[in-house]
Amino acid sequence: MVPVTPSNVITRHRDEAIHAYALDSRVLGTLEPVAVFQPRSGDEVVESAVWPDLERFVYTTLNGVVCLTRAGDLVWASDFEPHSDQRHGHRPGCALSLDGRTVWVYRPDAMAGRRGGDQWVVHDADSGAVLVRRELETVGHGAGHHLHPVDGSIYLDIGEGQDGSVILRATAGADDEAEFVTYPWWDRCLIDLAPDGQHFMTVDHGQADVAFHRHPSGDVLFTLPVEAFGYDPEETFVEWSGGYLTPDLAVVTLGGERAEEEEWFRYHLVDVRTGTLSGEITVEVTNPYELVPLGDGSWLTDGLDGNPVRWSPTPLSPAPQHPGG
Numbered sequence: 001m002v003p004v005t006p007s008n009v010i011t012r013h014r015d016e017a018i019h020a021y022a023l024d025s026r027v028l029g030t031l032e033p034v035a036v037f038q039p040r041s042g043d044e045v046v047e048s049a050v051w052p053d054l055e056r057f058v059y060t061t062l063n064g065v066v067c068l069t070r071a072g073d074l075v076w077a078s079d080f081e082p083h084s085d086q087r088h089g090h091r092p093g094c095a096l097s098l099d100g101r102t103v104w105v106y107r108p109d110a111m112a113g114r115r116g117g118d119q120w121v122v123h124d125a126d127s128g129a130v131l132v133r134r135e136l137e138t139v140g141h142g143a144g145h146h147l148h149p150v151d152g153s154i155y156l157d158i159g160e161g162q163d164g165s166v167i168l169r170a171t172a173g174a175d176d177e178a179e180f181v182t183y184p185w186w187d188r189c190l191i192d193l194a195p196d197g198q199h200f201m202t203v204d205h206g207q208a209d210v211a212f213h214r215h216p217s218g219d220v221l222f223t224l225p226v227e228a229f230g231y232d233p234e235e236t237f238v239e240w241s242g243g244y245l246t247p248d249l250a251v252v253t254l255g256g257e258r259a260e261e262e263e264w265f266r267y268h269l270v271d272v273r274t275g276t277l278s279g280e281i282t283v284e285v286t287n288p289y290e291l292v293p294l295g296d297g298s299w300l301t302d303g304l305d306g307n308p309v310r311w312s313p314t315p316l317s318p319a320p321q322h323p324g325g
C-alpha cells in the first residue's frame with residue numbers, strides 16, 4: 001500500500017530519492033511531484049511519509065527510522081538494535097499520525113533475526129523519543145499502516161507469509177494510555193478503510209472472498225465469495241488489492257489464469273450500502289497492485305515515467321471552496 005499523510009500526499013521512491021505528490025486538487029492524468037526529498041547517503045528507503053507542510057519527512061530502512069528536514073538536516077534517528085545482516089524477508093514500515101504529532105513504526109524484528117518478536121513503536125514526531133513500545137506476537141515480513149480518517153486511530157495489517165495475516169488497531173495517543181486491539185482473525189488481509197471511516201474491507205488470505213466490516217468493532221457487514229461475482233472458485237480468486245472508490249463504492253479485484261499461464265484481472269464495483277454488485281471499471285495496469293483507489297471517485301496507477309497517473313470514470317466534482325476562497 002502507498003503511504004498517505006494527513007494532507008493527502010503520497011510518496012514514491014525512485015532514483016534514490018523520495019518523490020511527494022499532492023492529491024488535493026481535481027487534476028487527472030500524470031501527476032508531477034510537489035517536492036523531492038533526498039535521504040541520507042547510503043540509506044535504502046523501505047517506506048516513507050511526509051509532513052503536511054512538506055518541510056519534514058521520515059523513512060524506514062532495514063535497520064532504522066530517520067527523520068530529516070526538507071533541506072536534509074537530521075531531526076532525529078533511531079537504530080534498530082542489534083543490526084541485521086538479513087537483506088530479504090523483512091520490511092520495516094512507518095506512518096505519520098493524523099495530527100502529525102507521532103510517527104508509528106512497525107519493526108519485523110523476528111524475520112530480521114533480532115532477539116525477541118516484532119514491535120510496533122510510537123515515536124514523538126519532533127524529538128524521536130519513544131512514547132509507546134508494543135511487543136507483538138507475530139513473525140511478519142512487513143505490514144501496512146492505515147490511518148482512520150476521522151478518529152485518528154491506526155490499523156496495522158501484518159503479513160506473515162503462508163501463516164496468514166494479523167490485523168491490529170491502536171488509538172493515536174501520544175502517551176501510555178494508547179490502547180491496542182488485535183482482531184480475532186489470522187486469515188484476513190486488510191485492504192482499505194472507507195473514506196468516511198464507517199467500515200473497512202478485507203480479503204480472505206486464501207483469496208476465496210471479500211468482506212466488509214464495521215469500524216471499530218470489526219463486525220462483518222457482509223461477505224461476497226468468488227461465486228457472487230459469477231466466477232468458478234476453482235479457477236478464480238479475489239486479489240489482495242482494490243479498495244474504496246467512494247465511501248459507498250468499493251473496487252474488488254478478481255483474477256485467474258488463461259491458457260499458457262497468462263494472468264487476467266477484472267475490477268468489479270460493490271455497493272457497500274446494499275452489498276450488491278454495481279458494474280465494472282477498466283484499469284490499465286501490469287499487475288493489480290498498481291491500482292490505488294483514492295476514495296474520491298478516482299484511482300492511481302503507475303506511469304511509464306515513474307510518476308503516478310490519476311484516473312476517474314467521470315469528471316471529478318470541483319474541490320470544496322472555503323468561505324472567501
